[in-house]
Amino acid sequence: MRWVRDPLLVVEGLTMRFGGLTAVRDLSFSVGRGDITALIGPNGAGKTTVFNCITGFYKPTSGLMALSTGGPVRLDEVAALASTGHRYKCVDDQIGADGVFLLERMPDFEIARRARVARTFQNIRLFSGMTVLENLIVAQHTPLMRASGWTIKGLFGAPQYRQAEAAAMKRARYWLEHIELTHRADDAAGSLPYGDQRRLEIARAMCTDPVLLCLDEPAAGLNPRESLELNTLLRTIRDHHATSILLIEHDMSVVMEISDHVVVLEYGLRISDGTPESVRNDPKVIAAYLGVDDDEVAQVEAEVGL
Amino acid sequence: MEYFVQQLINGLTLGSIYGLIAIGYTMVFGIIGMVNFAHGDVFMISAFIALILLILLTQFLGVTSIGLALLIVLVAGMFLTALWSWVIERIAYRPLAGSFRLAPLISAIGMAIFLLNFVQVTQGPRNKASPSILNNVMTIPMGNGSVTISERQALIFIVTAILLLAFWAIVQKTKLGRAQRACEQDRRMAALLGINVDRTISLTFVIGGALASVAGLMFMSYYGVVSFSDGFTPGVKAFTAAVLGGIGSLPGAVIGGLLIGLIETMWSAYFSIDYKDVAAFSILAIVLIFMPSGLLGRPDVEKV
Amino acid sequence: MDTTDGGTPVSDGALPSPRFPIEDALRSAGLWALVTLGLCFPIVAFETLQDFSNRLTIEARPLLVLFAVAAVFAGRLGWLAVRYHGLPQLLPATRFELTPERKKQLPRIGLAALLIFPFFALLLTGQGGAVKWIDNFGVQILIYVMLAWGLNIVVGLAGLLDLGYVAFYAVGAYAYALIATYVIPATVPGLGPWAFWICLPIAGILAAFWGILLGFPVLRLRGDYLAIVTLAFGEIIRLVLINWVEVTNGNAGIRTPYITFFGLPFSSRTGETTFGDVFALPGSPAVHRSMFLYYTILALALLVAVATQRLRRLPIGRAWEAMREDEIACRSLGINTVNTKLTAFAIGAMFGGLAGAFFGARQGFVNPRSFEFMESATILAIVVLGGMGSLVGVAIAAVAVIGGIELLRELSFLKQIFGPEFDPGQYRMLIFGLAMVLMMIWRPRGLVGARQPTIALDGNAKAISASHVKEGHG
């Protein structure tokens, strides 16, 4: 129960409305540090919307999302920060420094570079006209930009920038090997097969050195072999990197196999939250997934005690 | 007070002209998502067509009734300008459908340059003063002065209103209108459902051209002078009107046109005539920046 | 009009048709001729003229219409026949393809050609003719190469559509005109001879500042909306230049000091020592000056090229291209797209400003007529025709477009065909507009669509095919 003991991200009362439609309603959950957390639910349940709120692409209608990179999120600390009107509090002013971040107040790119939350997209968003390698280098923009002296030093070929670029290349190589695309490093990202593009998008997100990696349906459209490769990649990330994973996934076998914690959404509401084991046996989840008749729902609800 | 009402009338007259041009922009943008840069110059050509036809009818074919002459010019002008608009779409835009986004834009600019210089070459670079027609004015006493409406202005109002109603009926009630709206929503799906997308686009250009020709006739008779370079500025202003009203929205285009006409007239009347175009362009920038979906348009949400 | 197109070509083995379907072709050509007739009436058929009493009247031109209709009919028929039979014997069978090594050398060969061009022109055309070739062609083309390379940063790399680029050109030119004509003589007249070199950086900085100022409000806009607002900004600046007579002298313009060789004038009426005297050079002052202008603009343009190449390999340049590919993905990687866009606007504008200052010094005169929308459209057309992002492609396009426009001025031999009243200059822009349309139909992605990667794992990466490269939404 690391999501209770050592939460990395705490979401409290998140609500997102689009006009008359409430896509996410008063949602609360936590993501444990070092866990693979799965966010599941039927199509249209609001999972992608939750991702978009966490990563700052949508401004939630209401709610709080606190992320702490030093130690566990402490609610008193968050409340104190919230009352100051600041967006975040870091140990020092460097971009990427540890601290507490109120994600609902930060713009998307600040969430990515300061709070170090990286993501992939349901519809792959690679830089398709750039090479695989370039995709991985662009992801390291923040440190490279600093090393290039905001372009000025880089323009004159400062050694500091050359070192930084070498380091970026090293990291890119590392991820190229892990996604087994070294042989295609200099090809256009758009020319890769679908499964490779999925893995490249994950590797690109990892190149930003995130504390939290949000993956939106990474296994969608993959064949069984590619699916297996993906599982291996996710495990590598969890075991060898200080990166926690928040994952939207439809394939239940994948979810049950690799996740430590599962949150279930339906119509924007959280209907279940716990270990894979407990969620699997939750009658409401079964009802939501199997699609039972209305009277059966009442029966199930009666069983659960609603 | 009389001064203000007078400016109001003048502004609405000008606004009617802009509104008619704006419809062409708004429909084309709605259906193929591009700014038809050549539309302003189609309008300019139509003013020349109207001018030549009017002279032909009154000086050479002996049509003495000015009303009859104008009616013939109106109808013939609509056909001839629609033909221009149709040909332009076939030559400059259709071959580029579905390609690289900038290509149709450059092609449209090229077409605009071509049309402008075509008229300059065929009709000469000088301003052409049109025969003055419909000069009678109605004087309405008001306060301690009076306000005048010329027959021209009255005609512009009436024709604009009738045409807009007719046009509105077409788009709302006919199969063509339905096909247009379907293509706006989803062109590929519309094609799958058996709508002839190419023909719908062609007809959109034809209608846009026909309405622009009405604007051209009115512009010619209102200002009494046309020149080959008269397409660009009214064109940009009409586009501003389309954007102000909410691009894709027909009533929006008309309201936007009237507003731009009013703003331009009032600005010239009360501030500075030199900077009236600066005012129009500034409004365009301000509207697009602060209200990109215009007055009646649908907001465009960035889907992630 | 294509509904009655003349059959399938023979090479298309599916349906071998025994002979050219002449009836279909005639019907199609007839239809085209009919449409042409409709278009010609009344705009070609009648010319509006003023009669003696200054009344507007018209004059019929039936022959012209007949000629146009016949030309379209014949042209269409010919085109259909050519398409049917193919033209293997007229067009070279082998496609013009360069080997990769040759491609590598292309910029170097081009540069060498540019460096020797003025002497070459001098050799071939002598003192009298050389000024025209060096100044009207060489300098003129290089100004547009520089402008197009500058705009290329905004449009080609960052994927932001800008139809008002000429505004920054104007800012640079007027910065030079105002500072060199009024400010320097009034404050430190001793610096007068150095005016151009002092104004050059100032013009660049001012233009960059305007780039940021105009860039800020349009950050949220995309696509054609962005294009229209930038167009509006360009027009606003031009209209202000026209109307703010106290400062800009309106349409009458400002006469500016001519460029000097670091203080040495090229020609002098008052008997000062000139450039030619000091270096004891043969030839006329006009040739000296045009040579100096040529090498100055060449250096400025190369500065843009080198800067672009370096920027592309820096994080900022990669962020520009990434933004063109997918702005949302950029933001998800922590890239501040606001700053990235503003830098693109500012740097593009700066190069436009530098070119503007040069233009002011070359002309010795600036007025708002030089900064009309046509200029922006021409520069953008060069960038798109060149193939967005490719320096070599853009340079070739600039030579083709501007060289073409200038060459069209030289069509005076047509007078012998159409009579002395025929003014070929009039047809220049007509042909230019039509060529723009045809070029886009022929090559919508431009001459060089492929993109060169900025970094490679092993040695040199191959170019990326145009089909993967995006064009940006902004």
Ligand SMILES: Nc1ncnc2c1ncn2[C@@H]1O[C@H](COP(=O)(O)OP(=O)(O)O)[C@@H](O)[C@H]1O
């Ligand atoms: N930008 C938006 N504007 C309007 N409605 C949206 C937007 N984004 C998502 N929605 C709506 O919110 C609901 C949840 O969508 P989503 O989060 O994509 O579901 P999931 O990812 O769980 O399939 C859907 O009904 C969807 O139509």
Ligand SMILES: [Mg+2]
């Ligand atoms: Mg989803």
